[in-house]
Amino acid sequence: xxxxxxxxxxxxxxxxxxxxxxxxxxxxxxxxxxxxxxxxxxxxxxxxxxxxxxxxxxxxxxxxxxxxxxxxxxxxxxxxxxxxxxxxxxxxxxxxxxxxxxxxxxxxxxxxxxxxxxxxxxxxxxxxxxxxxxxxxxxxxxxxxxxxxxxxxxxxxxxxxxxxxxxxxxxxxxxxxxxxxxxxxxxxxxxxxxxxxxxxxxxxxxxxxxxxxxxxxxxxxxxxxxxxxxxxxxxxxxxxxxxxxxxxxxxxxxxxxxxxxxxxxxxxxxxxxxxxxxxxxxxxxxxxxxxxxxxxxxxxxxxxxxxxxxxxxxxxxxxxxxxxxxxxxxxxxxxxxxxxxxxxxxxxxxxxxxxxxxxxxxxxxxxxxxxxxxxxxxxxxxxxxxxxxxxxxxxxxxxxxxxxxxxxxxxxxxxxxxxxxxxxxxxxxxxxxxxxxxxxxxxxxxxxxxxxxxxxxxxxxxxxxxxxxxxxxxxxxxxxxxxxxxxxxxxxxxxxxxxxxxxxxxxxxxxxxxxxxxxxxxxxxxxxxxxxxxxxxxxxxxxxxxxxxxxxxxxxxxxxxxxxxxxxxxxxxxxxxxxxxxxxxxxxxxxxxxxxxxxxxxxxxxxxxxxxxxxxxxxxxxxxxxxxxx
Numbered sequence: 001x002x003x004x005x006x007x008x009x010x011x012x013x014x015x016x017x018x019x020x021x022x023x024x025x026x027x028x029x030x031x032x033x034x035x036x037x038x039x040x041x042x043x044x045x046x047x048x049x050x051x052x053x054x055x056x057x058x059x060x061x062x063x064x065x066x067x068x069x070x071x072x073x074x075x076x077x078x079x080x081x082x083x084x085x086x087x088x089x090x091x092x093x094x095x096x097x098x099x100x101x102x103x104x105x106x107x108x109x110x111x112x113x114x115x116x117x118x119x120x121x122x123x124x125x126x127x128x129x130x131x132x133x134x135x136x137x138x139x140x141x142x143x144x145x146x147x148x149x150x151x152x153x154x155x156x157x158x159x160x161x162x163x164x165x166x167x168x169x170x171x172x173x174x175x176x177x178x179x180x181x182x183x184x185x186x187x188x189x190x191x192x193x194x195x196x197x198x199x200x201x202x203x204x205x206x207x208x209x210x211x212x213x214x215x216x217x218x219x220x221x222x223x224x225x226x227x228x229x230x231x232x233x234x235x236x237x238x239x240x241x242x243x244x245x246x247x248x249x250x251x252x253x254x255x256x257x258x259x260x261x262x263x264x265x266x267x268x269x270x271x272x273x274x275x276x277x278x279x280x281x282x283x284x285x286x287x288x289x290x291x292x293x294x295x296x297x298x299x300x301x302x303x304x305x306x307x308x309x310x311x312x313x314x315x316x317x318x319x320x321x322x323x324x325x326x327x328x329x330x331x332x333x334x335x336x337x338x339x340x341x342x343x344x345x346x347x348x349x350x351x352x353x354x355x356x357x358x359x360x361x362x363x364x365x366x367x368x369x370x371x372x373x374x375x376x377x378x379x380x381x382x383x384x385x386x387x388x389x390x391x392x393x394x395x396x397x398x399x400x401x402x403x404x405x406x407x408x409x410x411x412x413x414x415x416x417x418x419x420x421x422x423x424x425x426x427x428x429x430x431x432x433x434x435x436x437x438x439x440x441x442x443x444x445x446x447x448x449x450x451x452x453x454x455x456x457x458x459x460x461x462x463x464x465x466x467x468x469x470x471x472x473x474x475x476x477x478x479x480x481x482x483x484x485x486x487x488x489x490x491x492x493x494x495x496x497x498x499x500x501x502x503x504x505x506x507x508x509x510x511x512x513x514x515x516x517x518x519x520x521x522x523x524x525x526x527x528x529x530x531x532x533x534x535x536x537x538x539x540x541x542x543x544x545x546x547x548x549x550x551x552x553x554x555x556x557x558x559x560x561x562x563x564x565x566x567x568x569x570x571x572x573x574x575x576x577x578x579x580x581x582x583x584x585x586x587x588x589x590x591x592x593x594x595x596x597x598x599x600x601x602x603x604x605x606x607x608x609x610x611x612x613x614x615x616x617x618x619x620x621x622x623x624x625x626x627x628x629x630x
Contacts, residue, residue: 119145119161127167139169146177155181172198176208183211191215203610204235210243217250222257223598226250227609230602234613255594262594263587268356270326271585272552273319274519276355280314282419283378284412284444288312289344306332307345314348319552326352343373350382357585359386377403381416388420389586396420411440415447422450427458445475449484456488464488479508483521490524495532499525519546519553526559530566539563554583558593565600570607574600 120138127135146161162178165171179194195212198205213228229247238244270276288311292298298305310328313321329349332338338345350365366383369376380403387395400417403410418433434451437444452467468485475481486501505521526542529535540563546556561576577597584590607614 122164122168124167130168135168139165139171139174142168143174143177146174150177150181155184170197170201172201172205172208175201176205176211179208179211179215183214186218188215188218192219204612206232206235206240209235210246213246213250217253222250222254223601226254226598227602227605230606231610231613234606234610234616251595251598252591254598255591258594258598259581259587259591262581262590263357266357268358270319270322270352270355271357272550272554272583273317273322274550274553274555275585276319276322277317277518279355280317280351282416282446283381284441289341292341301335303332303335303338303345304341306335307338307341307348310348319550322352326356340373343369343376343379346372347376347379347382350379354382354386355585357587357589359389359586362386363390375406377407377410377413380406381412384416384420388423393420393424409440411437411444411447414440415444415450418447418450418454422454422457427454430454431458445471445478445481448475449481452488453484456491461492477508479505479512479518479521482508483518483524486521486524486528490528490531493531495528499528499532502528519550519556522546522549523553523556523559526563530563536563536567552583554580554585554589554593557583558596561596561600570600570603574604 119141122130122138122142130138142161142165146158146165149155149158149161159178159181162174162181165174166178175194175198179191179198182188182190182194192212192215195208195215198208199212202208209228209232213225213232216222216225216228226247229243229250232243233240233247236243287293288308292304292308292311295305295308298308300306300309306328310325310332313328314325315321325348329345329352332345333342333349346365346369350362350369353365354362363383363386366379366386369379370383373379380399384396384399384403387393387399397417397420400413400420403413407413414433414437418430418437421427421430421433431451431454434447434454437447438451441447448467448471452464452471455461455467456464465488468481468488471481472485482501482505486498486505489498489501502521502525506525509518509521522542523546526539526546529542530539540560543556543560543563546553547560550556557576557580561573561580564570564573564576574597577593577600581590581593581597584593603614
């Protein structure tokens, strides 16, 4: 589905960190965008991983071949004598050997031919006395000797000989061959120096680009290596698998390095109000616990008073309210004296710590919460989500089983266990648990929505649409039901009805909350208009409106970045990809966002440093932002 299916990005390990969100939210922004872009055949060179995805869907890159021209066939001749044929054959072999020696661009792996005469002695002082023809001949002999030394693994000798060949006749092949020697000796700075000299003479020398990229990688200059491998891939039409794999590897290294820096500088910060609201509303609303309803006896200087203050702030469903709630729950536990409410306070602090992206700290609070109050089912449910994010699905399943032993009739247990099954692709089991949740409490809209989405995923389109029609009838005042119904219609390319549902959701959000924080209908409408009419202008306007309402909505930021990229506005797209990295919640999400940002930045560098390559891509119709050649 266009915005509901949680698909792993090709360059990302699956991080299941949103098990408690509705399906549309469980798909990370990068999963949603990647799938949208690939379905529309719009993203052909943002990062190597995405290019591979698009290729697997049937895209073929047609690059002009800059290889050697084919040899013309020899015209029919009169029959020649045996002696003549022998002489001509010998002459052809000699010419072939000479040609091979002149075009050879790799040091010989096997034993080279012995030089026909002693090697010439030459240095920078004496070379000026030689004629151009002599210098050319000397260079060829010295290079051949260098290849022989390389084949014998006498790399220092080979370096010396290639150096003398360069003195006679500076040639990109000589520099690249000497760089190969330095490569074996791990002298990376010298590899960079020689390959740079080669590329100064031939900017599309693929072997020199690859050698320099490898050297840059060893020197931990990952951005420079990424640029070289990118240029190399473009030159050979992404046909070299080794280069493509290296490009993906470098992109990951760059993203991981920058991701750690951003994560360290990030500190404690909640994600967008849209994200927080979607998470919190996945739990059924509950009244203030008995003992916290009356503020008369609860000073804000007490732990219980701060706990009450946080619960009230959380119910406001605003960014400011969430910030206040997080601070209050922290302060409540610092003050202490919470008595029977300590387990709840730990649960709530863990909730906001988890939303800030610190799963390990949240896990510690939830462990303590269940120890203090084993009957607090919500703590098991939230801990299950954390186990899932940390890759331990068995521990997550165990927590749901324990929760059931404490309260088998709590519908939240089955709803969130269904989410676990949904994320793991176990749709039949998910459908059973969503239905169980509905049977226990028919008033919770998200169980109905998720059941419809799951039926759709199972291929039961008629059942899914019937579930949504019933949901619209029974929950006609709930904006979310129209939004998610619209997503199903959009996936079926029923654009007009989908937009109608998104408009209804937007209207209801506006009426209930003039500055409502659920901006997903606006973003979904933007995607629908892009897919239907390629209306970039209106799609951008809707994303901008979403960002005015919720400036930190990562989905709006990421969608805007892609819209700009499709139009070839690479520098503007880069700003949004970088912003998305700043907004990402976990290190994995930050790395994903940076991957897009770095790939986009590399596009800009390619355009600046290798304008002929940018022009080549655009001439194919597979350039920056254009549709791929088919």
